[in-house]
Amino acid sequence: MERHHDAVIRAVEERDIRFVRLWFCDVLGSLKSVAISPEDLETAFTEGIGIDGSTIEGMTRAYESDILLRPDPGTFQVLPWRGDTNGTARMLCDVLTPDGEPAASDPRRVLRRAMARAEAQGVEYFTHPEIEFYLFEEPYTEGEPLRPVDHAGYFDHVPRASGQDFRRTVIQYLEAMNIQVEYSHHENGPGQNEIDLRYADALTTADNILTFRTVVKEVALSMGQYATFMPKPMITSPGSGMHTHLSLFQNGKNAFHEPGAEYGLSRTARQFIAGLLRHAPEYTAVTSQFVNSYKRLWGAQEAPSYVCWGHNNRSALVRVPYHKPTKGTSSRIEFRGADSATNPYLAFSVLLAAGLAGIEGEYDLPEGAEDTVWQLTDRERRALGYEPLPTDLFRALEIFESSELMAETLGEQVFEYFLRNKRDEWQRYREQVTTAELETTFSRI
Missing domain, CATH: 3.10.20.70 (Glutamine synthetase, N-terminal domain)
Structure with a gap:
């Protein structure tokens, strides 16, 4: 040292x-x-x-x-x-x-402690985030419409577009800081971009995300633009998620991989997924921590609203991507519930805790979802056992508060402060009279 x-x-x-x-x-x-x-x-x-x-x-x-x-x-x-x-x-x-x-209130310590618990069980925890964000011509000003820097769509190649120069500059800065980038492209929304960081141990990834957000904002400002990681800045456009690939390694081998098994998933991987599903309502307040996060979760457009998993099913909370049978290290799972505004240290901690609870408790994995979950009726979803995620921050906090797993994972000080801060946010939100309310009720009564 x-x-x-x-x-x-x-x-x-x-x-x-x-x-x-x-x-x-x-x-x-x-x-x-x-x-x-x-x-x-x-x-x-x-x-x-x-x-x-x-x-x-x-x-x-x-x-x-x-x-x-x-x-x-x-x-x-x-x-x-x-x-x-x-x-x-x-x-x-x-x-x-x-x-x-070590201060109990340090989010970095929370993740260190969660990873130490995993290491005590002989496994190392790796993550690989796909981070979405929007670029606007200027910051939000009250009463003024948001103006995206372009009106392109998913994977669009826009000749001489500022977004391409932006992503190239961001990647150059990140690589100069030894942060490796796997992919970058235009996303579905106007002015929306995605940059994927290469997988690393969860603590390094969380550090990299903190740096990534800073680099993105610095480059945007240098180009006369404004970047935001707000989960749902425009109600008619897709939200910004942080789909995160998770994997555990044991003795240098991928603990999620089993040759010949369905989708290449080991028993450990299936139990880990089962833990993510069972405890999803408890940790949603962390992975979707703002009032605005629930506009993304319940706004369709590939955001998961129901607790289920599926193979290559992008409407599921947990997706099992296609893996190469000859490449065992590629077996992983993708958690799609987090948005780009989450605290990565806390989010990675609670996801690991939920997955390990599934392994320790030997949870059974339910049948995977084959249908596009949003297109099913409520009756069909109930019949298939697909429970909804919390519909707003208030409900998410109620479930979070009663979770022993969350209190243990975050520690008393972080748990209590997070709960108090988010309740204050909800109260401030409730005290607002919105434009939508005025438009629907002012002249009707």
Whole structure:
């Protein structure tokens, strides 16, 4: 570890780095940052940098406001958009209490702890996200319509379109920061894009997503545009999901793969899927954490609304993609319930906990869905046993609050703060009189 510290300090000197940004996130997944000078690096590594956490969402209570940020030297990267001279670098941080213990409120710690539980059972946890977002000509202004940067559609190739230049620049910056990209393309909605990150262990992926969001917003602003990861910015256009491929590895082999089994899925994989399904209503408040998230979930257009799984069925909550029979490492499952605004540390934690509960409890996997679930009638869905996901944030929080699995996975402090913050959001939402209400009732009574 000390050699990592020394390597970072040498890199700062050799690459003319003038500022080092220490990154961490709050309980909702919003990036937080404090800049230090190179002279303070040694102190940051050995003692941590003290800040007031009392005004950061869910980080501390007012009477215990002090926290320490200790940078993870393995996450050191130069920020390419800041230039080659007098440069700026960043490191992700672990949040500590003043006595140097891991802070219970740190989302990164929540995921570390969840992964440690999996490792204690002999498995490693990998994720691969497909992240969707929208590009608009300018930020939202009250009373003004949103103007997407284009009106293209799914996989459209638009000659000389700004979206192509945008995606190319984003990918160049990400790869300069050692974040590998697998695919990128235009999505279904006007101005909607998708960039898929290559699979990695879940903690690295969550760190990469935090960086990815920052890169996307920085590049958009540099091009005179505005990027948003809001789940459903336009009601008539598709929402932005973060479909995530999940897999477990044991002794270097894919624990989800079994040669000759149906879809190549092992018993472990089937139990993991069963856990995701059984506990889905409990964790939906985390994977779809905003009031607006439920406009995406219940807006059709490939967003999953019902608890079911299927092979290559894009209307299912869990999809089993086609796998190459000769390539065992390709066996995986795709969770389609998360949106692009989720906190990746918490989302990956609760999905892992649900899947492991399925393995530990030896849950039976129900029959897979072969039909497009949205096109079935309510009676048909009930007959097939497809239960709905929570229809709004209020209902999701009711189920979340009663879940022992969620409380145990997130820890008391994160669990209680998340619940309190989301209840406040719901209350603020209820207090609004919307344009839709005025249009439907103002002149009718």
